[in-house]
Structure formats: C-alpha cells, structure tokens
Amino acid sequence: MDLLRFITCGSVDDGKSTLIGRLLYDSKLIFDDQLAVLEADSRRVGTQGEDIDFALLVDGLSAEREQGITIDVAYRFFASAARKFIVADTPGHEQYTRNMVTGASTADAAVILVDARKGVLTQTRRHSFLAKLIGIRHFVLAVNKMDLVDYDQVAFDSIVADYAVFARDAGVEDVTAIPLSGLKGDNVMERSAIMPWFDGPSLLEHLERVPVDDQAESRAPFRLPVQWVNRPNQSFRGFSGLIAGGQVRPGETVRVLPSGKTTRVSRIVTHDGDLDEAAAGRSVTLTLADEVDCSRGSVIAAATAPPEAADQFQADLVWMGEEPLLPGRGYWLKLGTQTVTATVHPPKYEINVNSQEQLAAKTLELNGIGVVEFATDAPLVFEPYADSRTLGGFILIDKLTHATVACGMIHFALRRSQNIHWQALEISREARARQKHQKPAVIWLTGLSGAGKSTIANLVEKRLHALGRHSFLLDGDNIRHGLSRDLGFTDADRIENIRRVGEVAKLMTDAGLIVITAFISPFRAERELVRQMLPEGEFIEVFVDAPLAEAERRDVKGLYAKARAGELKNFTGVDSAYEAPQAPELRIDTMTMKAEEAAERIVEMVLQRH
Numbered sequence: 001m002d003l004l005r006f007i008t009c010g011s012v013d014d015g016k017s018t019l020i021g022r023l024l025y026d027s028k029l030i031f032d033d034q035l036a037v038l039e040a041d042s043r044r045v046g047t048q049g050e051d052i053d054f055a056l057l058v059d060g061l062s063a064e065r066e067q068g069i070t071i072d073v074a075y076r077f078f079a080s081a082a083r084k085f086i087v088a089d090t091p092g093h094e095q096y097t098r099n100m101v102t103g104a105s106t107a108d109a110a111v112i113l114v115d116a117r118k119g120v121l122t123q124t125r126r127h128s129f130l131a132k133l134i135g136i137r138h139f140v141l142a143v144n145k146m147d148l149v150d151y152d153q154v155a156f157d158s159i160v161a162d163y164a165v166f167a168r169d170a171g172v173e174d175v176t177a178i179p180l181s182g183l184k185g186d187n188v189m190e191r192s193a194i195m196p197w198f199d200g201p202s203l204l205e206h207l208e209r210v211p212v213d214d215q216a217e218s219r220a221p222f223r224l225p226v227q228w229v230n231r232p233n234q235s236f237r238g239f240s241g242l243i244a245g246g247q248v249r250p251g252e253t254v255r256v257l258p259s260g261k262t263t264r265v266s267r268i269v270t271h272d273g274d275l276d277e278a279a280a281g282r283s284v285t286l287t288l289a290d291e292v293d294c295s296r297g298s299v300i301a302a303a304t305a306p307p308e309a310a311d312q313f314q315a316d317l318v319w320m321g322e323e324p325l326l327p328g329r330g331y332w333l334k335l336g337t338q339t340v341t342a343t344v345h346p347p348k349y350e351i352n353v354n355s356q357e358q359l360a361a362k363t364l365e366l367n368g369i370g371v372v373e374f375a376t377d378a379p380l381v382f383e384p385y386a387d388s389r390t391l392g393g394f395i396l397i398d399k400l401t402h403a404t405v406a407c408g409m410i411h412f413a414l415r416r417s418q419n420i421h422w423q424a425l426e427i428s429r430e431a432r433a434r435q436k437h438q439k440p441a442v443i444w445l446t447g448l449s450g451a452g453k454s455t456i457a458n459l460v461e462k463r464l465h466a467l468g469r470h471s472f473l474l475d476g477d478n479i480r481h482g483l484s485r486d487l488g489f490t491d492a493d494r495i496e497n498i499r500r501v502g503e504v505a506k507l508m509t510d511a512g513l514i515v516i517t518a519f520i521s522p523f524r525a526e527r528e529l530v531r532q533m534l535p536e537g538e539f540i541e542v543f544v545d546a547p548l549a550e551a552e553r554r555d556v557k558g559l560y561a562k563a564r565a566g567e568l569k570n571f572t573g574v575d576s577a578y579e580a581p582q583a584p585e586l587r588i589d590t591m592t593m594k595a596e597e598a599a600e601r602i603v604e605m606v607l608q609r610h
Contacts, residue, residue, distance in 0.1 A: 001079075001082075001083060001084055002083060002084070002212055002214055003083070003084045003085070003086065003212070003214070004083055004084070004085050004086075004108055004109060004207060004210055004212050005085075005086045005087075005088070005106055005107045005108050005109075006085065006086075006087055006088070006107050006108060006109040006110065006111060006207065006210075007087070007088040007089075007090050007100075007103045007104050007107045007109075007110050007111065007131070007136075008020060008087060008088070008089050008090065008110075008111045008113060008142075009090045009100050009103070009104070009110060009111070009112060009113070009127040009131065010112050010113035010114060010121075010123065010124050010127055011113075011114075011115070011118070011121040011122075011123035011124050011127075012091075012123065013115070014113040014114060014115045014118075014124075014144055014145075015113055015115065015144040015145055015182045015183070016089055016090070016113050017074075017089050018182040018183055019111075019113065019142070019144060019180075019182030019188065019203075020074075020076060020087055020089050021182075022182050022183070022185055022188050023078055023087070023188065023189070023203075023204070024076060024078055026185060026188065026189045027078045027079065027080065027189075073088050073089065073090050073091075073099045073100075073102055073103040074088070074089040075087070075088050075089075075103075076089070080204060080208060082208040083207070083208050085207065088103035088104075088106075088107060089103075090102075090103040090104070090127075097126070097127075097130070097318075097320065097367050098320040098404070098407075100127055100130065101130060101134065101318060101320070101407055104130065104131050104134045104136060105134055105389070105393070105407075107131075107134075107136055108136070108138065108210065108212055109136060109138040109139070109140065109207070109210050110127075110128070110131040110136045110138070110139050110140070111139075111140040111142050111203070112124060112127060112128050112131075112139060112140065112141055112142065112163075113142045113144045114141065114142070114143050114144065114159055114163070115144060115145050116143050116144065116145045116146050116148060116149045116152075116155050116156065116159065116179075117145060117148055117149060119158070119159050119162060120159060120162045120163050120166065122353065122354055124163075125166050125170075125353045125354055126353045126367065126369075128166070128167070128170065128172060129170050129172075129351070129353050129356075129369065130318065130369070132170060132171060132172050133316050133318070133369070133409060134393075134409070135385065135386075135389060135409075137173070137174055138174050138210050138211070139167075139172055139174060139175045139176070140175075140176050140177075140178060140203065140206060140207075141159075141160065141163050141175055141176070141177040141178070142178055142180055142203060143155075143156050143159050143160070143177065143178070143179045143180070144180055144181065144182050145181060145182075145183070146179045146180060146181050146186065146187075146195065147181040147183065147184050147186065151179070151186075151194055151195050153179075153195075153197045153198075156177075156179045156198075159177075160177045163175070163177070166354075169355070169356040170356055176200070176201075176206055177200075178198075178200060178201070178202070178203055178206065179195055179198055180192075180202075180203055187202045187203060188202060188203050188204065189202060189203075189204045190202050190204075190205075191205075217244070217245050217246075217280035217281065218245075218246065218247060218279045218280045218281075219246075220245035220246050220280070220387075220388070221245060221246050221301065221302040221304075221305035221306075222243070222245060222246030222247060222248050222252075222254070222300075222301060222302040223243070223244040223245040223246060223299060223300075223301050223302075223307065223388070223390070223391065224239070224241050224242075224243050224244065224248070224284075224286065224299065224300040224301070225241050225242070225244055225297075225298075225299050225336040225337040225338070225381075225390065225391070226239045226240070226241050226294060226295065226296055226297065226298045226299065226300060226337060227240055227241040227242070227296060227337045228240040228241070228296060229294070229295055229296065230285050236287070237287065238267075238269055238285035238286060238287045239285065239286050239287075239288070239294055239298075239300060240283070240284070240285040240286075241283070241284075241300075241337065242281070242282070242283045243278055243279065243280050243281065243282050243283075243284065244280060244336070244388065244390040244391065245280050245388060245390070246279070246280060246302060247277060247278065247279045247280070248265055248268065248277070248278055248286070249265070249268075249276065249277050250265050250266060250267055250268060250276070251264060251265065252264065252265050252302075252303075253303040253304075254288075254300050254301060254302065254303055255300075255301050255302070255303040255306045256288075256292050256293070256294045256298055256299070256300055256301075257298060257299045257300075257301060257306060257307060257309050257381045258298070258299075258309040258378075258379040258380075258381055259292065259293045259294075259298070260306075260309075261290075261292040261293065262303050263288045263289050263290040263292050264288065264289040264290075265286055265287075265288060265289075266286075266287040266288060266289050267286070267287045268284050268285075268286060269284065269285040269286070269287060270283075270284055270285070286300060288300075296337055297336075297337050297338040297339065297381075298381070299336070299381040299391070307381055307382060307383045307388075307391055308381070308382060308383070308413055309379040309380065309381045309382070310379060310380065310382065310413035310414070311375055311376045311377075311378065311379050311380060312373065312374070312375045312376075312413065312414040313373065313374055313375075313376075313380075313382070313410050313411070313412070313413055313414060314348075314371065314372070314373050314410075314411045314412055314414060315371070315372060315373075315374065315385075315394075315408040315409055315410045315411055316369070316370075316371060316385075316408060316409045316411070317344070317347070317364065317369070317370055317371070317372045317396075317406055317407075317408045318367075318368075318369050318406060318407050318408070319364035319365065319366060319367065319368045319369075319370075319405065319406050320366070320367070320404065320405055320406055320407065321366065321398065321403065321405030321406065322366060323405075324363045324364060324365045324366075324368075325344060325347075325363045325364040325365075325368075325405075325406070326363070326491055326492055326495055327344055327345055327346040327347075327362070327363065327492050327495070327496070328343060328344075328345075328492060328495040328496040328499050329343070329344075329495050329523075329525055329526065329529075330342070330343055330377075330399065330525060330526075330528075330529045330532075331343075331344070331396040331397060331398060331399065331405065331406075332396070332397040332398075332399055333374075333376060333380075333394050333395070333396055333397075334394060334395050334397065335380060335382065335391065335392075335393070335394040336381075336390055336391055338380060338381065340376040340377055340378045340380055341376065341377040341378075341529075341532070342374045342375065342376050342377075342396065343374060343375050343376075343377075343499075344372050344373075344374040344396075345372060345373045345374060345375075346361075346362050346363070346372075346492070347361045347362070347363070347364060347370040347371065347372045348370070348371045348372065348373065349361060349370060349371055350364060350368055350369065350370040351369045351370060351371070353369065362492065363492065364406075371411075372408075373414060377532075382410055382413070383410075384410055384411060384412055385409035385410050385411070392409060392410045393407065393408070393409055393410075394407070394408050394409075394410070395407050395408070396408065399525050399528065400524060400525055429509070429510045429511075429512065432510070432511055432512035433512040434512075435512065436469075436470045436512045436513075438469055438470060438512065438514060439538075439609055440508075440509035440510075440511075440512050440513060440514060440515075440538060441509065441514050441515070441538050441539075441540055441606055441609065442505045442506075442509060442515045442517065442530070442534060442538060442539050442540065443457075443460065443514070443515065443516045443517065443540045443542060443602060443606065444517050444519075444521070444527065444530065444539060444540065444541050444542065445457050445516070445517060445518045445519070445542045445544050446519065446520065446521045446527060446541065446542070446543060446544065446581065446584075447520070447543060447544035447545060447546060448520065448546060448548060448551040448572060448573050448578055449520055449551060449555070449559060449560070449571075449572060449573065450546065450550075450551035450552065450553075450554045450555045450559075450560070451544040451545065451546035451551050451590060452544055452546065452554075452588075452590050452595055452598075453476075453518040453519070453520075453544045454475055454476075454477070454518045455595045456518075456544060456588065456595050456598050456599050456602070457473055457475065457516045457517070457518040458473065459595055459596060459598075459599035460473075460516050460599045460602050460603060461473045461516050463599055463600070463603045464514060464516075464603060464606070467603075467607075469514055470512065470513050470514065471513060471514040471515070471516060472508055472513050472514075472515055472516070473515075473516045473517075473518070474501055474504065474505060474515060474516070474517045474518070474519075475517075475518045476518055476519040476520065479497070479500075479501060479519075480497075483500055483501075483504065484496075484497045484500055484501075488570075489569070489570040489571070489576075490570055491523075491570070491576070494520075494521075494522060494523070494526075494570075495523065495525075495526050497519075498519065498521050498523075498526040498527070498529070498530065499526065499529065501517060501519060501530075502526075502529060502530035502533050503533070505517060505530065505533075505534075506530075506533045506534060509534060509538060514606060520572050520578070522572045522576065522577065522578045522579060523579055524579045524581070524582070527541060527581070537609070540585045540586070540602075540605065540606070541581055541584040541585050541586075542584060542585065542586045542587075542588060542602060543580065543581045543584040543586070543587045543588065544588050544590060544598075545580075545587055545588060545589050545590060546590045546591065547591070548573050550590075550591065551573065552573075559571065560573070560574065563575065585605065586601065586602065586605055588601070588602075
C-alpha cells in the first residue's frame with residue numbers, strides 16, 4: 001500500500017482543520033478516549049454549539065483553540081482500504097505563510113480550500129502559487145462550507161471559473177474541483193446525494209487516485225550529501241548521510257564534489273551490517289577506496305552524472321522575515337548539508353500573486369515572492385530545483401538573529417560563474433608584506449557621525465607615516481565622492497557601500513598595506529562581513545564611542561539638525577539604527593580620552609602585532 005502526502009491550505013477560516021478532523025473521524029482512527037476528550041473540548045472551547053468541533057482534533061496549541069485558527073503545521077496519519085495518507089494542516093494567516101511552506105515542502109498534492117461564501121481570495125492564490133513553486137503538481141480545489149450556501153451549484157461554478165483563470169496564468173495544470181462540507185461530511189468520504197448536480201468523485205476517492213511516483217528518487221543519479229565524517233578510530237573513516245537520489249553498490253566509481261575527485265566505494269556500512277546495495281531514502285555510511293577531500297557539506301555522486309558546483313545563481317525567493325530583504329547583506333544559506341554565506345542582489349522582479357505580473361522591486365517584504373540572483377562565498381553543489389528538491393531548495397538565515405528569513409528554489413547557475421576564474425599570481429601577499437617590513441591590517445573605526453572617527457584616523461595615519469609604515473586612509477566622506485557616488489543612505493545602499501569599501505581594503509592588504517577606515521558602518525553584519533574577507537587577526541575593529549547627545553553637540557556640519565528637521569532621511573542615530581560593536585578589539589571613550597591619546601593607543605596595538 002503506497003503513501004500520499006498532501007497539505008490543506010488556503011485562506012484563514014476556510015475550514016481546513018475541520019475537514020481533516022472529519023477525515024480522521026470518518027476513517028475510524030479516533031480511539032474512544034480521544035472521542036470523549038473531543039466531545040468535552042467541543043462543549044468547552046468548540047465553535048459548533050452542541051455538535052462536535054472536528055477542528056479540535058488538529059488544532060492542538062492552546063492559542064489555536066482560543067482563537068479558533070491554525071498557527072503551526074499539524075501532521076496527521078490516516079488510511080483507507082486503498083492507500084495510506086499523511087496530511088499537513090497548514091495555517092491560513094499571512095503571518096504564518098512560512099509554516100505553510102514548511103508543510104508543502106514534502107507534499108505530493110495540495111488541497112486548496114475555498115469558503116463557498118467568500119470565493120477565491122488573495123491568500124488562496126498565494127498558497128496555490130507557493131505550492132506550485134515548491135513543486136506540487138496535483139491540486140484539489142475544495143469548495144468548502146457548501147451547506148452555508150444551500151449547496152448552490154451556481155456558487156460552486158462561479159468559484160471554479162474564477163480559480164481556473166488564476167490557475168491558467170500561474171501554470172497550475174492538474175486541478176480537480178470538488179464541492180463539499182467538512183462539517184457535515186458531504187463529499188468528503190463518499191459522494192453526497194444532497195448535491196446530485198455534481199458527478200465527480202468525493203475528496204477521499206480522488207485522493208486515492210492521485211498518482212504518486214515513489215520510485216522517482218531511486219531512478220535519479222546517485223547523490224549522498226555528507227552529513228558527518230564518521231571516524232571512531234584511526235583505522236576507520238566513513239562518510240555518513242541520507243541518500244537523496246539513485247542507488248549505490250560497493251565497487252562503483254563516484255565523484256566527490258565540489259573538489260571533483262573520483263574514487264570507488266569500498267563498503268556500505270550500517271548499524272545492522274554492510275549492504276550490497278543502498279537506494280534513495282536510506283541512511284548509510286560509505287567508505288571510499290582513496291583518501292579524498294570530503295567533509296560535511298560535500299556531495300558524493302555518480303561519477304558519470306555528477307551535479308554542478310557554482311557560486312552565482314538565479315532562483316525563486318519567498319521572503320518570510322519580518323524585516324525586508326537587504327540586498328548586499330550576507331545571509332547564511334543552507335542547502336542540504338552545505339552552509340555558505342550568500343549575498344542577494346536586488347530582485348529582478350517581484351511577482352504579484354493575484355495577477356502574476358512581474359513588478360519592479362528593490363527588495364522583498366514579508367510574504368513577497370520574487371526572482372533574484374545571488375552569489376556565495378564558496379562553490380555550492382546544486383541541481384535545479386525542478387530536478388532535485390534536496391540539492392535545489394535552500395533557506396536563508398539572518399546571521400545575527402539566526403531566524404530563517406527566506407526559502408528559495410534554484411533555477412540555474414549564472415553563466416558568468418563558470419566563465420570567471422581566479423588568475424594565479426606569482427607574487428604573494430606575504431611577499432609584498434615582507435618587502436614593506438610590516439604585517440598588513442585593516443583598522444576599522446566605527447561610530448556615530450560626530451564621534452571623532454575621521455580626526456582619530458588622520459592622526460593614526462600621520463603617526464604610522466612618521467614611523468615609516470606603508471598605510472592608506474579610506475574616509476567615508478571621500479569614498480562618497482567617487483567609488484560610492486551612485487549610492488544613497490538607505491539601509492541597502494549603506495550595506496553596498498561597506499561591501500565596496502571592504503573589497504578595496506582587502507585588495508590594499510593584499511598589497512601589504514595597513515589600511516585605516518573611518519565609516520559609520522552602522523550594521524554589525526556588514527562589519528563582520530569585512531572581517532571574514534581577511535585572514536584571521538588582520539581586522540581590528542575600533543569602536544569610537546560617543547553618546548548621541550555629545551555627537552550632536554560636536555556636529556559642525558549641522559547634519560543632526562537637518563535630520564531632526566526632516567531634511568535628511570535615514571540618518572544614523574535619528575531615524576536609522578546604529579548597532580554598536582559587541583566585542584571590538586579596542587573601544588575609545590571620546591568623553592574621557594583625547595584624539596591624540598586614542599591614536600597612540602591604536603598605533604601601539606598595530607605595532608604589537610609585528
């Protein structure tokens with residue numbers, strides 16, 4: 001007996017939980033003690049008067065029962081004589097769209113519920129479009145609560161026609177429409193005589209017929225994302241993970257990516273002993289015939305049909321963060337067992353879920369869906385999402401809050417990622433530093449406008465020059481006249497400004513220079529991004545600390561006054577946040593330390609590193 005995984009989704013209060021509860025109840029999968037609790041809960045917190053509230057079988061969180069809504073994803077198992085099922089009840093509220101995406105990520109089919117009184121809503125379209133993006137191909141348009149419109153065929157046909165227009169534009173092809181009442185049970189398990197005008201199947205009858213290809217992963221080329229290097233002793237080294245596709249046997253030639261090295265499989269090791277063969281869905285440990293570079297995040301694949309590795313991509317992106325996407329900011333990207341830093345460019349376009357229009361956009365807000373290009377700081381082993389959910393689907397994680405802020409589906413690698421290669425240089429950065437008799441460094445002064453960064457940076461460079469050191473000062477205002485002349489002061493532009501400065505500072509350290517920078521650089525994430533560009537120990541963060549009131553008092557340019565008057569937008573400290581360093585290499589308290597003393601302390605710190 002095969003297994004169908006499906007989700008119920010749609011707009012809020014369309015009856016998803018009630019429908020699943022009815023399926024469980026009519027499938028005789030509720031024990032007597034559960035039924036007694038359900039009847040008691042229905043009287044206490046139910047929404048159906050004296051009748052059983054089937055939604056309570058699924059809505060288990062106290063907040064869900066109090067509000068009568070679904071918040072989290074609830075998975076339930078049931079079976080008929082023909083098939084086993086796992087259903088995911090997903091929330092309808094916009095703010096919980098991320099939970100709907102989670103439920104859809106493993107589903108084979110989607111039951112899109114529509115309240116017969118309300119018709120097709122924006123969230124109906126959003127959930128349908130997301131389900132299609134995530135790879136679901138079989139849809140049921142379940143027009144629910146038909147009992148509340150007196151089982152009217154005209155109401156049903158109108159909703160079906162409305163949804164058909166959307167489905168055509170969105171590329172949703174396999175749609176079966178069924179009128180039903182989850183509360184009354186009409187057309188849920190069996191066809192209902194109360195709607196003689198409908199000659200289609202009941203919901204359960206249709207779900208029993210939805211095609212499921214449970215061998216698709218086994219027919220794919222072999223893929224094993226390495227989750228763990230298993231080395232219990234000096235004589236054993238194995239690579240553990242879940243086989244994502246294909247089959248493998250001892251003696252077969254495999255390729256390890258991203259290194260590209262080939263070797264043979266020596267053994268397939270499990271807790272229950274060695275195997276002669278293993279297929280998709282099995283967790284195993286492989287031992288290899290040769291010593292190859294392979295660690296967590298590597299992918300062991302069929303040598304004749306390996307996946308690609310690249311560092312620039314185009315993808316669909318679903319934004320799930322409360323704060324909008326910040327193009328240019330580095331986010332953690334997790335794909336399978338791989339974790340890299342990804343920088344997302346401004347969206348190519350955002351998709352209007354109602355009309356499917358491609359809209360110009362500089363960012364993506366909560367629940368926004370768009371097509372973006374992004375780059376990673378290391379090669380990513382991947383396949384297009386259409387070919388592999390495991391190696392084509394990813395999430396983005398905010399580096400500071402560790403919140404999952406987006407999910408994405410890779411289309412393809414950008415051609416330029418394959419055509420651009422690092423040119424090997426014969427003179428190394430170490431040789432350039434030895435020629436100058438110094439160790440390169442970036443002295444990164446950060447703080448509010450008016451804190452004294454530029455004054456201190458000038459004194460530091462004068463002192464280093466007097467000592468015969470090779471240095472260069474990058475000042476925030478000067479950079480804005482050339483390199484970053486095209487940027488404004490929005491959060492996204494500030495991030496791009498610091499990224500550019502970081503790249504320039506890195507090139508200068510490659511030349512052996514000591515680089516002094518004086519930038520507000522308000523965001524920790526971007527300062528950390530620059531730190532990661534450099535070898536360990538070369539980034540020296542100096543927090544030039546001054547209270548906001550004191551910085552305003554010192555403001556000879558009058559910038560704070562203009563910002564307070566509304567003449568300057570996005571001014572740090574007034575209407576744009578400053579994230580103070582949490583663990584800088586040096587903190588300068590400008591209320592107690594003069595600029596000359598601060599510069600001397602910085603120079604001493606730099607010289608002590610030599």
